[in-house]
Amino acid sequence: MKVAIIGAGNLGLSIAKGLITTNAITTLYLTRRNKEGIKSYEEYKNVFVTDDNKLAVQQSDIIIFAVQPAQFESILLDIKDLLHQNHVLISTITGFKIPRMESVIGSDHYIIRSMPNTAISVGKSMTCLCANEKGEKRIDLAKAIFNRLGTTISIPEKQMQAATVICASGIAFWMRLIRATTQGAIQLGFDAAEAQEMAMQTCSGAASLLIQSGSHPEQEIDKVTTPKGCTIEGLNEMEHQGLSSSLIKGIVSSYEKINQIAK
Numbered sequence: 001m002k003v004a005i006i007g008a009g010n011l012g013l014s015i016a017k018g019l020i021t022t023n024a025i026t027t028l029y030l031t032r033r034n035k036e037g038i039k040s041y042e043e044y045k046n047v048f049v050t051d052d053n054k055l056a057v058q059q060s061d062i063i064i065f066a067v068q069p070a071q072f073e074s075i076l077l078d079i080k081d082l083l084h085q086n087h088v089l090i091s092t093i094t095g096f097k098i099p100r101m102e103s104v105i106g107s108d109h110y111i112i113r114s115m116p117n118t119a120i121s122v123g124k125s126m127t128c129l130c131a132n133e134k135g136e137k138r139i140d141l142a143k144a145i146f147n148r149l150g151t152t153i154s155i156p157e158k159q160m161q162a163a164t165v166i167c168a169s170g171i172a173f174w175m176r177l178i179r180a181t182t183q184g185a186i187q188l189g190f191d192a193a194e195a196q197e198m199a200m201q202t203c204s205g206a207a208s209l210l211i212q213s214g215s216h217p218e219q220e221i222d223k224v225t226t227p228k229g230c231t232i233e234g235l236n237e238m239e240h241q242g243l244s245s246s247l248i249k250g251i252v253s254s255y256e257k258i259n260q261i262a263k
């Protein structure tokens with residue numbers, strides 16, 4: 001695969017790390033204006049760093065866009081004439097809808113919208129995908145790429161904003177919960193490193209248990225909550241303080257914000 005990542009920032013570099021560590025690429029072009037900031041990636045075999053988006057597009061078959069939404073349109077205009085019909089264009093841009101991309105470059109391109117999260121750097125991204133009509137013919141290719149770097153699902157484009165909240169922002173929500181658990185563990189007497197290890201591994205175990213068993217969370221919770229025990233005492237106190245409610249409200253606020261951004 002000859003891949004270009006246009007906009008090697010937080011997400012673009014996370015994708016790059018995933019592609020490099022899984023040996024998924026033949027060549028990988030990474031672009032940003034301040035290319036000195038990513039020079040160290042040239043140490044990897046077949047990875048090239050440049051501030052020239054046109055060069056990256058000309059040297060690649062799959063173009064992944066990971067710039068900020070406000071930067072995207074001018075970049076599309078800039079590279080538009082270099083795009084050929086075999087290029088597969090994968091956007092990660094929040095709120096930038098496929099019809100808007102088509103209005104700039106035309107609809108006769110394989111266009112895929114993806115919503116990964118930063119765990120893509122360690123092969124654990126939950127990535128949601130949708131495509132334009134032509135892009136549907138390359139959705140299996142996109143799935144193959146992102147399945148190497150985690151898990152994928154295809155969704156209608158109208159659900160992309162919601163998917164952004166749950167999966168892309170979602171990783172930050174889960175990390176805040178891990179941090180809060182760590183703080184609780186420190187208060188109970190563990191040192192910070194031990195506390196974080198315990199919080200992270202317990203979180204990972206909970207997710208793995210649900211993924212592998214296919215259970216509903218409450219089925220597994222029932223196995224943990226001894227009658228009159230400490231787990232139900234803690235859980236009920238968390239719910240009195242609004243744990244589920246605050247998570248749901250946060251998710252809805254995040255969704256309202258993303259809908260404003262996408263307008």
Ligand SMILES: NC(=O)C1=CN([C@@H]2O[C@H](COP(=O)(O)OP(=O)(O)OC[C@H]3O[C@@H](n4cnc5c(N)ncnc54)[C@H](OP(=O)(O)O)[C@@H]3O)[C@@H](O)[C@H]2O)C=CC1
Nearest residue numbers: 007008009010011031032033034066067068069093094168
């Ligand atoms: N961060 C995340 O977890 C997620 C982000 N997204 C989406 O991905 C996109 C990128 O987000 P994020 O990585 O956080 O943003 P960053 O700001 O970290 O990265 C954007 C990068 O684009 C580069 N850039 C800007 N203009 C150009 C240009 N003309 N040519 C080439 N590169 C350019 C910037 O570098 P320089 O200024 O040096 O050019 C910067 O490194 C956004 O649209 C975001 O909504 C989606 C899912 C998750």
Ligand SMILES: O=C(O)[C@@H]1CCC=N1
Nearest residue numbers: 094164165168169170
């Ligand atoms: O916070 C944001 O707006 C972007 C989209 C999802 C992750 N980061």
